[in-house]
Amino acid sequence: MYNLFIFIRKYNAVILFILLEVLCIVMIVQSLPYQSRKMANVSNSITGGVHKTTSNWHDYLHLKSENEALSEHNALLLKRLGCEEVEADAEYYDDIFTYIPARVVNNNIYEMNNYIVIDKGSIDGIEPDMGVICDKGVVGKVVNVSKHYASVMSMLNSYSIISCRFVDNQYVANVVWDNKNYRYGLVKDIPSHIVIKAGDTLVTSGFSNSFPADVMVGTIAEKGDADENMFSTAKLKFSTNFSTLRHVYVVKNNFKSEIDSLCITH
């Protein structure tokens, strides 16, 4: 017993070091699957306010370019309204999704797993798994919600997989991110028999409940090679510029619980 006491006294720093490192590693491992980011909830409500204040300053400095972008988007929407030809199922289709506008208050693009914090939370009806888009295209998915803020896993995240469709030939593939550059992602699982070329456009497939169909994701920048399983990959240029992201829309699927309950019974 006395020897043990001597041992602890002699090596107190080493023991404390090991204890603290184990504590840190446990925290890191627990936070790895993005859904269980428990700490994000707490830290969102503490740090959201700080980030919001800095974001206010930032907004003020970018008022001009932001105004231009918004008026551009307005013009686009007006143009769409002006179109006489409305597809037969368009009206019903709009009922499925509600769009909640939100502002980005914190945004990372240089980490391996990037998250965005937006200024809408559970009181605004935000829930985990909702899709997030902006006027240029897909942004990511909500992973964590506090009262006034939500954290969004952007497409620049190694856990992010977005189901996409080629506009030209309707084939479906998955878009992931390879941790390299915030402008480019990777299209995986393309059946190798289909011909793709640079400039091909990818939009959301609409197969996930988080996104409506036909939201822009990006264009093919470079064709890759086929692997041994006869699937090929390609380099994708995101249509969303993640470094200048300020205004986003959270997509609410009004029939999500209904669709989910169907999936469970299967």
Next chain:
Amino acid sequence: MYNTLIRNILRFIVLLVVQVLVFDNLGFGTYIHPYVYVLFVLLLPFDTPRWRLLIYGFLLGIAVDIFNGTPGLNAAATVFLAFMRPYIIGITTRKSDIEDKNAPSVTEMGLQWFAIYALLLILLHNLVLFWLEAFSIKLLGLILAETLLSAPVTLLLIIIIIYIFKPVKK
């Protein structure tokens, strides 16, 4: 005594704020992530007990983590830095050199010694941090590239910060 305590608390808060609000938002590119907050641990006095170095490192790391939404990541790296600090001081100085010195600062130890001391510890800190972030040995090339590019930039920024906050000689 109180003077040192207040100065350290202020240094903790200023470095935390500068790290979270400025350096975490500056885009230096994919490979360069400066973590200047480690300066707090680098500048703690020579006679700080080792267990207190570890606790301070942990608290500062966790504070940065709370803002970045990366629980444990910065804390693990900073605790490692705090643990290695006495060894790095041991191999870069002789005992007689630091007997009458107060803290491992530029003013007391000279810029050249401080640069070597800080660079070694920043390299260790960055290596642990980027490795834990990637959590796999497959990305070793990326981890080494991030470490070797980030550490000199961090050192440069830290020296600039030191000279900005250097007390005016009376």
